[in-house]
Amino acid sequence: MIQFTKLRLSGFKSFVDPAELLIEPGMTGVVGPNGCGKSNLIEALRWVMGETSARQMRGGEMDDVIFGGTSSRPARNIAEVGLVLDNSSRTAPPSFDQDDIEVMRRIERGNGSLYRINGQETRARDVQLLFADAATGARSSGLVSQGRVGALINAKPADRRLLLEEAAGISGLYSRRHEAELR
Numbered sequence: 001m002i003q004f005t006k007l008r009l010s011g012f013k014s015f016v017d018p019a020e021l022l023i024e025p026g027m028t029g030v031v032g033p034n035g036c037g038k039s040n041l042i043e044a045l046r047w048v049m050g051e052t053s054a055r056q057m058r059g060g061e062m063d064d065v066i067f068g069g070t071s072s073r074p075a076r077n078i079a080e081v082g083l084v085l086d087n088s089s090r091t092a093p094p095s096f097d098q099d100d101i102e103v104m105r106r107i108e109r110g111n112g113s114l115y116r117i118n119g120q121e122t123r124a125r126d127v128q129l130l131f132a133d134a135a136t137g138a139r140s141s142g143l144v145s146q147g148r149v150g151a152l153i154n155a156k157p158a159d160r161r162l163l164l165e166e167a168a169g170i171s172g173l174y175s176r177r178h179e180a181e182l183r
């Protein structure tokens with residue numbers, strides 16, 4: 001399992017000013033008053049891992065993740081989220097031969113998203129695959145949103161199998177096979 005060590009946000013939802021959250025071993029929760037941005041943090045994680053559904057981000061369109069302004073501050077046109085992964089035990093695929101991997105996603109109003117891995121521009125697909133191989137990801141069962149426990153209980157066997165495959169770390173292989181078949 002890959003360890004997340006740092007989450008950086010800027011212009012993302014309520015996190016208008018650059019903010020950095022250290023995710024240290026043993027961290028078990030984020031607490032704070034209603035509306036302070038706890039769910040926004042989890043959504044930032046989901047988003048940087050390649051979430052493509054605006055609805056999953058509680059928005060109507062993806063641009064809604066950009067700080068929309070308040071009575072005292074103007075809206076922004078760019079949102080950025082960076083996630084640093086600890087790869088010191090080389091859990092990522094062998095092409096990543098460094099201790100830290102930083103995945104970055106940036107969105108510009110009206111212009112869509114751009115991804116970078118260690119500063120180098122990359123496809124959304126590569127980011128999604130990196131996380132799928134690490135048995136995590138925007139839709140992974142490691143991130144349980146409201147209502148998903150009930151959905152799991154009521155799931156058909158075939159859908160439950162997808163969860164087991166993801167836990168076993170083989171969902172990335174399926175995506176690659178699918179890509180290969182499309183070529």
Ligand code: ATP
Binds near residue numbers: 033064
């Ligand atoms: P709760 O305890 O009620 O679950 P929470 O800590 O999870 O609250 P969030 O849902 O993360 O709170 O944050 C909600 C806040 O984020 C609201 O004040 C909302 O206005 C603000 N917010 C969401 N999207 C944006 C945006 N695009 N621009 C500015 N503010 C935003």
Ligand code: MG
Binds near residue numbers: 039040
């Ligand atoms: Mg919340």
